[in-house]
Amino acid sequence: MRLTPGQLNRATLERQLLLRREPIGVVDGVRRIVAIQAQEPASPYVALWNRLEGFDPSELDAAFATAAVVKASLMRITLHAVHADDHPTFHEAMTPTLRAARLNDRRFRATGLTIDEADALVPALVERAGEVCTKDDIERLLGERLGGPPHEGVWWALRTYAPLVHAPTGGPWSFGRRPSYRAAPQGERPAPDAALDGLVRRYLAGFGPASARDVAQFALRKMSDVRPALARMADTLTTAQGPDGDTLFDVPGAALPDEDTPAPPRLLAMWDSILLAHADRSRIIPEEHRAHVIRRNGDVLPTLLVDGRVAGVWRPIEGGIEARAFHPLDDATWDGLAAEAASLVALLADREPDPYRRYARWWEKLPDGEVTVLAG
Numbered sequence: 602m603r604l605t606p607g608q609l610n611r612a613t614l615e616r617q618l619l620l621r622r623e624p625i626g627v628v629d630g631v632r633r634i635v636a637i638q639a640q641e642p643a644s645p646y647v648a649l650w651n652r653l654e655g656f657d658p659s660e661l662d663a664a665f666a667t668a669a670v671v672k673a674s675l676m677r678i679t680l681h682a683v684h685a686d687d688h689p690t691f692h693e694a695m696t697p698t699l700r701a702a703r704l705n706d707r708r709f710r711a712t713g714l715t716i717d718e719a720d721a722l723v724p725a726l727v728e729r730a731g732e733v734c735t736k737d738d739i740e741r742l743l744g745e746r747l748g749g750p751p752h753e754g755v756w757w758a759l760r761t762y763a764p765l766v767h768a769p770t771g772g773p774w775s776f777g778r779r780p781s782y783r784a785a786p787q788g789e790r791p792a793p794d795a796a797l798d799g800l801v802r803r804y805l806a807g808f809g810p811a812s813a814r815d816v817a818q819f820a821l822r823k824m825s826d827v828r829p830a831l832a833r834m835a836d837t838l839t840t841a842q843g844p845d846g847d848t849l850f851d852v853p854g855a856a857l858p859d860e861d862t863p864a865p866p867r868l869l870a871m872w873d874s875i876l877l878a879h880a881d882r883s884r885i886i887p888e889e890h891r892a893h894v895i896r897r898n899g900d901v902l903p904t905l906l907v908d909g910r911v912a913g914v915w916r917p918i919e920g921g922i923e924a925r926a927f928h929p930l931d932d933a934t935w936d937g938l939a940a941e942a943a944s945l946v947a948l949l950a951d952r953e954p955d956p957y958r959r960y961a962r963w964w965e966k967l968p969d970g971e972v973t974v975l976a977g
Contacts, residue, residue, distance in 0.1 A: 602841045602842065603841065603842040603843075603844070604810060604841050604842065604843055604844065604849065604857075605844060605860055606844050606860075606883070606884065607860025607861070608857060608858075608859075608860045609810065609843070609844070609849075609884050610860070610864075610884055610885065610909045610910065611857075611858040611859065611860055611862050611864065611909065612809065612810060612855070612856060612857050612858065613808055613809075613875060613878075613879075613884060613885065614858075614864055614875075614909050615856040615858050615862075616633075616806065616807050616808065616809070616855065616856060617634060617652070617807065617808070617874075617875050618630065618633060618634060618651075618652035618653070619651065619652060619864070619867060619875065619906070619909075620858065620862060620863075620864055620865070621865070622651075622652060622653055622654040622655075622656075623652065623653060623654060624653075624654040624655070625653060625654075626653075626660060627649060627653065627656070627657075627660040627661045627664050627670070628664050628669045628670060628684065630649055630652060630653045631649075631664070631670050631682060631683065631684050632684040632686075632687070633807070634648070634649075634652065634807060634874070635683070635687070635803050635804065635806065635807030635808065635874075636675065636676055636681040636682070636683050636687075636691070636807070636874055637649070637681060637682040637683070637874055638679060638680070638681055638872040638873065638874050638877065639672050639680040639681055639682045639776075640679055640680050640871075640872055641870070641871050641872065641956065641957065642772070642773075642774035642775065642776045642777065642956070643773070643774045643870070643949075643952070643953060643956035643957070644870040644871050644872055644873070645661065645672075645682045645774075645870075646658050646661055646774060646870075646948070646952070647868075647869075647870035647903075647945070647948075648869075648870050648873055648874070649661060650944075650945065650948050651867050651868070651869060651870070651873075656948075658948065658951070658952065661775070662769075662775050665682075665769045665775045665776075666769050666775070668685055668766070668783075668786060669684070669685055670682055670683070670684060670685065671683060671685050671688050671766040671767075671785070671786060672766060672767040672776060673688060673692065673765065673766040673767065673785065674699060674760070674761045674762075675688075675691050675692065675695050675699075676691070676695060676819060676820050676821065677819070677820070677821045677877070678698065678699060678702050678761065678821060679872075680767070681874075685786045685788070686786075686788060687803060688766070688785055688786050688788065689785070689786065689788035689789060689790045689791070689796075690790075690791055690796050690799040690800060690803075691796075691800055691803075692764055692785060692790075693790050693791055693792075693793060693796035694793070694796040694797045694799065694800035694820065694822075695800075695820065695821075695822075696762060696793075697793075697822070697826075698820070698821050698822055699761050699762035700762045702761065702762075703757070703758035703759075703761050703762055704716050704719060704758060704762075706754075706758070708753075708754040708757055708758070709754045709755075709757070709758040710754075711752065711754050712751075712752035712754040712755050712758075713752070714747075714752075714755060719755070719758060719759065722743065722746060722755075722759060723759065723763050723764075725742060725746060726739065726742065726743075726759060726763050726765070727763065727764060727765070727784050727785075728784075729742050730765055730782050730783050730784040731783070731784050732783070733768040733781050733782070733783050734781065734782055734783070735779075735781050735782075736756065736779075736780075739756055739759075739760075739782070740756055743755055743756060743759075760782065764784065764785040765782045765783065765784060765785055766782070766783060766784075766785050766786070767780050767781065767782060768780075768781040768782055768783040773952035773953040773956075774952065774953065774956070794829075794830070794833065797822065797826060797827075797830045798830050798833055798834055800820060801816055801820075801827070801830050801831065801834065802834065802837075802852060804816060804819050804820070804878075805838070805850060805851055805852045805855070806852050806855060808874075808875075808878045808879065809849070809850065809851040809852065809855060810841055810843075810849035810850065810851040810855075810857075811849060811850060811851075811879060812843060812847045812848065812849055812850070812880065812881075813827050813828055813831055813848070813850070814847070814880040814881075815878070815879040815880050815881065816830075816831070816850075817880070818877075818878075818879060818880040819877075819878050819879070831850055834850075837852075837853070838850045838851060838852065838853070839851045839852070839853050845881075864906075864908050864909035865937065866905070866906060866907050866934060866937040866938045866941055867905075867906040867941060868903065868904075868905060868906075868915050868922070868924075868938070868941050868942060868945055869903060869904045869905075869906055870903060871900070871901055871902060871903050871957055871960070872901040873901070873904070876894065876895070876901055876904065876911070877895075877901065882895075885906075885909070885910060885911060886904075886910070886911045887910055887911065889927075890911050890912075890927050893914070893927065893967055893968060894911055894914065896963060900960060900963060902914045902960075902963060903915050903916065903957060905924055905926065905938060907930060907934055907938075911927075912926055912927060912928065912930065913925050913926035913927050913930075913970060914967065915942070915975070916957065916961070916964055917946075917949060917954055917955040917956070917957065917958070918955075918974070919954075920946075920954075920976075921942070921946055921974050921975065921976040922942035922945060922946060922974070922975045922976045923972065923973070923974050923975070924938060924942070924972070924973050924974075924975050925964075925967055925970045925971070925972045926970050926971045926972075926973070927968065927970050928970070929971065930971070935973060935975075938975055939975045939976060941975075942975035942976040943975075943976045945976075946976045
């Protein structure tokens with residue numbers, strides 16, 4: 602079977618709960634979505650508002666507080682919110698990437714520690730994080746272990762690959778700019794190959810059908826790791842051809858809607874996972890818009906999703922939402938976006954009206970387009 606671009610788009614939207622808001626709770630929603638990018642504290646809330654019927658942000662507050670949902674450095678060496686049951690598998694699968702990204706970096710090498718010496722610090726770090734701790738707490742521990750003030754590169758490396766999660770610190774979005782930490786959930790950690798297989802299976806359930814390149818992009822694992830994982834799983838996966846002839850892998854029985862299935866408008870959060878989960882991002886972002894949405898410095902802007910694809914960007918303004926479309930939109934589409942914006946303004950007003958204000962500089966660097974105040 603050869604799948605069309607439209608089928609791939611609708612399959613991903615269906616699995617990411619973006620064809621309709623689902624009447625499920627926050628914890629189940631996070632499990633279905635698989636992983637929500639969480640660099641910006643507000644983004645998991647906006648992501649779930651887009652996907653869950655009657656989303657109550659206090660339910661996500663509670664999920665973070667009870668560690669039913671955890672926030673940690675995982676895929677692509679970035680912060681993600683994931684179901685607590687997934688964290689042990691995801692962290693084990695990502696440890697080679699997380700360790701290499703930090704321990705091979707000049708900032709760690711400047712510490713004078715060997716890799717073995719860094720690894721030897723992890724058990725004490727995890728023991729200390731049995732209770733919530735701050736950066737200062739950790740650096741005091743490291744100073745005691747190392748016999749003097751630790752080089753800043755030590756904690757910079759350990760906080761990324763050690764089995765730690767962020768501890769809620771309050772504020773409008775559970776986490777602030779000065780993170781605290783605690784030990785990760787103590788689930789059974791699978792063997793490395795089993796962990797990678799588990800991550801691949803969860804990825805396909807949430808973002809498939811997908812190619813080996815897509816898997817590697819999502820996880821930032823080497824193709825030389827991904828191909829053997831897919832080979833180990835061959836008897837339990839289905840395959841199809843993508844539009845370019847690539848082999849696409851999937852979990853049996855996963856949703857594959859018709860390409861003409863209606864897709865409602867949405868206002869996606871910064872770094873929404875659906876924008877970054879594939880090597881071929883044209884599944885969601887038309888190629889001509891990619892550079893406008895994914896900036897050179899790594900920022901991924903809040904986007905307008907129209908008929909399942911990125912059609913522009915949005916930003917909070919005083920009392921409302923301003924949108925810039927990259928191409929003309931009809932009145933019915935603008936009306937749909939305005940209804941979404943009114944709901945989003947209400948969500949933000951109760952928490953933080955402009956959670957992305959420190960990224961305002963990118964607005965003036967966007968191409969010309971139709972600018973509309975959707976709510977205000």
